Amino acid sequence: MTRKQYLVTGMSCGxxxxGITEEVSQVPGVTEVDIDVAAGTVFVGGTELDDVLLRAAIVEAGYEVTEPVSA
Structure with missing residues (x-):
């Protein structure tokens, strides 16, 4: 399984x-989404994860994502 981590701005609550979990879960290959609102991080696990689609899903949910950081 591959795991990616993103820094996301604008999250403040459950x-x-x-909303992010709902959008990101629809990306092909995603099997796990773990979010730490306080730290502003989104961890995504799965197989053959497409960084462009993951970033687009976070933006679609209404948030800004920075470059992925290693997980």
């Missing part, structure tokens, strides 16, 4: 995390 509702924010739920």
């Amino acid at each position: 509702h924010c995390a739920a």
